[in-house]
Amino acid sequence: MKITNIRFAKLIVPLITPFKTSMRTVENIEDLVVIVETDAGEVGYGASPATPVITGDTHGAIIAAIDTVLLPKLKGMDIENLNGIIHVIQSSIINNTSAKAALELAIYDLWGKLYKAPLYQLLGGGDNKLQTDITISVDNIDKMISDSVQAVADGFNILKIKIGTDIKEDIERVKAIHSAVDNDILLRLDVNQGWSAKQTVYAANYFESIGIHLELIEQPVRADDIAGLKYISDRVHTPIMADESAFSPKQVIELITSHCVDIINIKLMKTGGISNAIKIADIAKIYQVECMIGCMLEGSIGVSGAAHLAVAKSDAITKIDLDGPALGQYDPISGGVTFDKSVIQLNNAPGLGINRINGLVDL
Ligand SMILES: C[C@H](N)C(=O)N[C@@H](CCC(=O)O)C(=O)O
Numbered sequence: 044m045k046i047t048n049i050r051f052a053k054l055i056v057p058l059i060t061p062f063k064t065s066m067r068t069v070e071n072i073e074d075l076v077v078i079v080e081t082d083a084g085e086v087g088y089g090a091s092p093a094t095p096v097i098t099g100d101t102h103g104a105i106i107a108a109i110d111t112v113l114l115p116k117l118k119g120m121d122i123e124n125l126n127g128i129i130h131v132i133q134s135s136i137i138n139n140t141s142a143k144a145a146l147e148l149a150i151y152d153l154w155g156k157l158y159k160a161p162l163y164q165l166l167g168g169g170d171n172k173l174q175t176d177i178t179i180s181v182d183n184i185d186k187m188i189s190d191s192v193q194a195v196a197d198g199f200n201i202l203k204i205k206i207g208t209d210i211k212e213d214i215e216r217v218k219a220i221h222s223a224v225d226n227d228i229l230l231r232l233d234v235n236q237g238w239s240a241k242q243t244v245y246a247a248n249y250f251e252s253i254g255i256h257l258e259l260i261e262q263p264v265r266a267d268d269i270a271g272l273k274y275i276s277d278r279v280h281t282p283i284m285a286d287e288s289a290f291s292p293k294q295v296i297e298l299i300t301s302h303c304v305d306i307i308n309i310k311l312m313k314t315g316g317i318s319n320a321i322k323i324a325d326i327a328k329i330y331q332v333e334c335m336i337g338c339m340l341e342g343s344i345g346v347s348g349a350a351h352l353a354v355a356k357s358d359a360i361t362k363i364d365l366d367g368p369a370l371g372q373y374d375p376i377s378g379g380v381t382f383d384k385s386v387i388q389l390n391n392a393p394g395l396g397i398n399r400i401n402g403l404v405d406l
């Protein structure tokens with residue numbers, strides 16, 4: 044099964060409510076779909092959102108990286124030579140992790156189709172069901188309380204609360220949500236780089252002192268403030284998780300061995316796809332550090348790949364933040380992952396298991 048061409052399309056799904064973090068506000072899930080064609084007639088699907096404030100990648104840059112650098116080298120390569128293809132994708136261009144991720148997703152999809160097996164089985168197998176959290180966007184306190192209460196009523200028992208716009212307001216937001224939901228609801232905070240190290244130590248110790256038990260605090264400080272992460276981890280009990288600070292396996296080794304964080308958030312759009320995500324999960328397992336599998340605000344093509352990986356690497360990936368498709372008004376993909384409230388179900392069709400994509404706009 045040889046690669047003959049790569050096509051691009053856009054897929055836009057309006058959100059139920061705007062997605063707001065300390066870094067950006069988004070109204071739609073906008074995926075660039077990457078379709079790898081083969082001489083056997085099979086196609087592989089991958090996708091990437093544009094996340095310029097996180098990865099630096101735009102859809103235009105993803106298309107250019109694939110069209111001008113990667114496609115010429117990949118044309119004619121055989122899907123059974125998975126390692127060779129991965130090597131070309133990872134070594135032909137630096138950075139551009141979203142382009143690499145979309146392409147790897149499509150290649151792994153084809154690899155599963157070649158061997159007629161769901162990807163998670165080829166990656167090691169596991170229970171093809173996961174339980175995700177749901178994101179509560181940063182907003183005024185009343186809106187965050189009502190979104191949290193609604194999410195719990197909808198069957199989610201883990202809330203990922205976005206904060207990081209103002210330390211005082213953030214503390215009030217968390218206190219208000221904590222009082223509004225039952226004690227058995229797990230609260231994770233995602234600061235998206237919005238606090239200083241000292242503010243984080245203050246906030247974490249304050250929450251601990253008033254009996255608010257947080258599961259974790261995600262990426263409290265700027266992505267490049269590794270000393271800040273260490274400063275925090277040395278002073279608080281609440282587990283600290285790296286997100287924007289952890290792209291590559293090498294960065295993860297450094298974060299873990301210098302005891303800067305307790306947990307790593309793996310996202311395909313940061314790692315450059317499944318191959319490096321596997322390495323990170325294996326590194327974390329060796330060091331007995333837990334991982335979360337996360338997603339950008341993206342639809343169910345990318346989330347399917349992440350879910351297959353999470354199932355196969357459940358020894359290291361113990362926390363799931365794959366709510367992207369659940370935040371949309373509908374899911375245009377049939378097959379892949381399906382959501383029943385917080386439960387994500389993978390099907391057993393080959394590769395990523397995607398049957399049909401409605402509403403694709405060819406580019
Ligand atoms: C959607 C997911 N729950 C999430 O919050 N992901 C990111 C932000 C993604 C984005 O801005 O597209 C995160 O910071 O964890």
Ligand SMILES: [Mg+2]
Nearest residue numbers: 233261262286
């Ligand atoms: Mg995050």
